[in-house]
Amino acid sequence: MSDRHIPDGGSDPSPHLTHRIGNRTPSEAIVRAVAAATDTAILDLDPLYDVIDPDNLDGAFASGGDGSHLELTFTFNGCAVRVTQDRVDVTLIDDNG
Amino acid sequence: MDREDEQVVRVLADADHRAVLATLSDAAGTLTVEALARRLARNASYSAAGGADVESVMLSLHHNHLPRLDEAGLIRYDRFGRTARYTGDVALENRWDGIETIEELLSEFDDELTDGDSIETLESSAEIYERGRRLADEAERELFLIYTSDELLVEGCVPHAKAAIERGVEFHAGAKSPSTRKFFRDYLPDATIWDPQLDWMNEGTSRPGISRLIFADREAVLVGLWHGSQSGTKTEVAMFGTGATNPLVVLIRELLGPRLDHLDYQSEAFLGDLPFEP
Numbered sequence: 001m002s003d004r005h006i007p008d009g010g011s012d013p014s015p016h017l018t019h020r021i022g023n024r025t026p027s028e029a030i031v032r033a034v035a036a037a038t039d040t041a042i043l044d045l046d047p048l049y050d051v052i053d054p055d056n057l058d059g060a061f062a063s064g065g066d067g068s069h070l071e072l073t074f075t076f077n078g079c080a081v082r083v084t085q086d087r088v089d090v091t092l093i094d095d096n097g
Numbered sequence: 098m099d100r101e102d103e104q105v106v107r108v109l110a111d112a113d114h115r116a117v118l119a120t121l122s123d124a125a126g127t128l129t130v131e132a133l134a135r136r137l138a139r140n141a142s143y144s145a146a147g148g149a150d151v152e153s154v155m156l157s158l159h160h161n162h163l164p165r166l167d168e169a170g171l172i173r174y175d176r177f178g179r180t181a182r183y184t185g186d187v188a189l190e191n192r193w194d195g196i197e198t199i200e201e202l203l204s205e206f207d208d209e210l211t212d213g214d215s216i217e218t219l220e221s222s223a224e225i226y227e228r229g230r231r232l233a234d235e236a237e238r239e240l241f242l243i244y245t246s247d248e249l250l251v252e253g254c255v256p257h258a259k260a261a262i263e264r265g266v267e268f269h270a271g272a273k274s275p276s277t278r279k280f281f282r283d284y285l286p287d288a289t290i291w292d293p294q295l296d297w298m299n300e301g302t303s304r305p306g307i308s309r310l311i312f313a314d315r316e317a318v319l320v321g322l323w324h325g326s327q328s329g330t331k332t333e334v335a336m337f338g339t340g341a342t343n344p345l346v347v348l349i350r351e352l353l354g355p356r357l358d359h360l361d362y363q364s365e366a367f368l369g370d371l372p373f374e375p
Contacts, residue, residue: 027160027161028153028156028157031156031160032156042152042155042156042159042160043130043155043159043179045159045160046176047159047160047161047163047164047176048160048161049160049161049164049165050164054157054160054161055161
């Protein structure tokens with residue numbers, strides 16, 4: 001993924017990835033970010049729809065061009081996901097402690 | 098309309114969802130997400146066709162469209178096997194079989210209606226004209242019209258439309274035929290004229306077609322339908338509903354959806370294509 005900023009450092013106890021949303025819809029960027037973070041194919045992830053309505057999510061960010069700050073956090077496929085206007089942060093949740 | 102019905106209307110109002118349903122229905126069996134995505138990517142009525150790669154189509158199917166259609170009860174999506182199947186639920190199909198069966202759909206709702214939600218049937222052109230004129234006279238903010246043929250246009254309606262425009266009502270007139278658009282342009286120079294792109298307005302079906310649609314303030318709607326007889330004559334009947342929560346009003350509002358707000362773009366493109374100053 002060319003828009004990966006912080007590489008998945010092997011020694012990092014909680015791997016953390018940031019993706020720029022760019023031209024994609026936020027929902028697509030989230031799926032791709034989590035797929036990359038968990039090294040899972042996009043079809044092997046549980047559907048985003050089960051966690052949050054992608055259309056509502058994309059709509060909320062699409063209408064947020066007035067300078068207001070919108071930030072969403074939720075858990076998706078074992079990752080803590082944080083979405084802002086221009087980026088997606090993904091942190092793997094470590095089940096083992 | 099109960100919540101479940103509203104969800105189905107909302108889902109069906111989306112052209113991509115209709116393309117997914119049609120593809121699954123044609124497949125007459127189970128399709129993998131990938132097979133479905135490949136077919137959609139070749140389907141001109143799917144918005145991402147051509148523009149998106151199959152992987153992106155698969156992504157939006159698995160993470161958005163298929164679970165949504167499953168929840169609305171229109172398909173079964175096996176999210177582990179990643180296969181989808183049109184459920185072919187006969188009752189559902191009869192009820193939601195495209196927009197062409199709008200009449201059956203509404204008669205179905207008729208049984209469930211409470212007092213404020215009634216849909217009136219108008220059975221003569223005189224009655225329909227009268228109701229249309231009243232809608233124009235009572236509109237406060239917006240009038241949205243679609244005419245599918247010229248024969249319904251009469252100059253007697255023009256003063257009512259003009260009076261509405263003079264009151265500050267936004268007037269949008271859509272017409273399939275160039276001569277109808279010319280009629281509107283000649284008589285109502287202040288109106289926005291556009292060419293409706295609604296597939297369900299198009300001809301080419303043996304079922305009753307829509308003759309006209311008048312939508313006032315997004316709260317009252319008159320939908321006319323052509324009724325052909327064996328002898329080849331056709332008569333017009335219409336349905337009328339009023340009130341923001343009236344099922345007919347809700348249905349039309351959902352079906353027209355964003356087109357109600359994006360007309361200006363359409364009309365600009367349309368007007369820009371004219372070889373003369375409109």
